[in-house]
Amino acid sequence: MPNSLHHRAVEHLGNRIVNGTIRPGEIILASSIEDELGVSRSVVREAVRVLASAGLVISTKRVGIRVLPPEDWNPFDPLVIRWRLASGGLGAQLRSLTELRVAVEPMAAELAAEHAPDEFCGELLNLAAQMRHAGRSGDLATFLELDIRFHALVLAASGNEMFANLANPIGETLRGRTELGLMPERPHEEALAWHQAVADAISAHDPQDARDAMEKIMRRTNEEICGVWADKPRLFPTPRI
Amino acid sequence: MPNSLHHRAVEHLGNRIVNGTIRPGEIILASSIEDELGVSRSVVREAVRVLASAGLVISTKRVGIRVLPPEDWNPFDPLVIRWRLASGGLGAQLRSLTELRVAVEPMAAELAAEHAPDEFCGELLNLAAQMRHAGRSGDLATFLELDIRFHALVLAASGNEMFANLANPIGETLRGRTELGLMPERPHEEALAWHQAVADAISAHDPQDARDAMEKIMRRTNEEICGVWADKPRLFPTPRI
DNA sequence: GAGACTTCATGCCTGCACAGATTGGCGTCA
């Protein structure tokens, strides 16, 4: 029910917290949310419970609903990722996800070369060919979508559910990058070759080659955009064990 | 409020879904949950909303609350991870997380060597020394806790919030491994040296050495336990983009 | 087979009672 009051309440509050309209430490009362959104208590309470499970807020008796600082937000929660990407200042989100990609995708390619079912191999080869075609003809929009599907497929072909689950945020990151103009005018010929190499190596069940080729792609990707967050400060929260 | 009815309802339902007592595709009615737990509608509804946000269930009008298959569960949700680790058959969870560690921790060590604040370096050196002491004297319990803190600290020192957020599930995985008897009788002398090398390289701000040393640790870790899941089938859900 | 109708579980609202944390007042003591 994408248009339910519950959905809209979660979306509204989540967005306002993540983009900083409501600041960490601030305390909001359930009744004020009722008034602001014009909804009833039950809707507010259910929304707050969902936000609390994502680490955005905590609700305590006699005090209200306290907005938590970003360190407490679950950076893997799909909702949080979406709100961060939508909040404009996506520096931190982009950096975290890109560094995660650099770490994960070569491993995913390696595992895919060991375990991928045949259908996945065929589809990967297919996508690599289409990417080359779209890339050379300068059709950036379809190239982007093919690129997203390619990387999602490698992640899924690894047979690791956690890797597979990163496909959506990574896809949205790639779309965000293009919107920000962080993508090259047209794909480098090298990049096209590397994607082909990944598909070939996975199809040939050659883990080492698959990892190497994907590592080249990731290294290039990282170089292209690490300038964006060079100035963004890193956060070092002390681990709570 | 760890003892609220809401908390208990989420915990009860989540556990029963993840450990298979309630099977995917099954449909449960909100009223039946009320009866079973002896709670009111509001508690059930709030719990269902939280479970739905973790991908465990979906609730539809005129139908009820449908339990979703494991492919739909968010493998990064802390609740899901906890329930899976608790559900005994932790094969899949252990494999996913270990493969993720193998991918992420060397990268985390590299980033830590570039960005870690001085306090982190000191603490890392401190922990490495304590680990060697505990390891040689055969005190496995404290060695385990030191090991968990060491890896959590490296992840935090990377300055990547997603990496830092993996510390808790990884820690619980390590505890789970020991409970299953998957840890070596006493830590290898090599492993102790490698941890020291990681701490040294990060303190010396040498990214390449830090990555290499951590890679050795991870390679060994992976070898030690990959036999556990050799027979577990991998799942290859087609990506939904 | 297409469309209207019935059915029924969730969606949403409201009033009420309870529990527990904060706050401020009060009394005591140094």
Place this chain on the structure above:
DNA sequence: TGACGCCAATCTGTGCAGGCATGAAGTCTC
């Protein structure tokens, strides 16, 4: 006089009960 500790009032989330509205499934009619 000022600081401390205790206790009660107060405020807000938690949980309960019941009601109507909504809309998807299934049924029936044509």
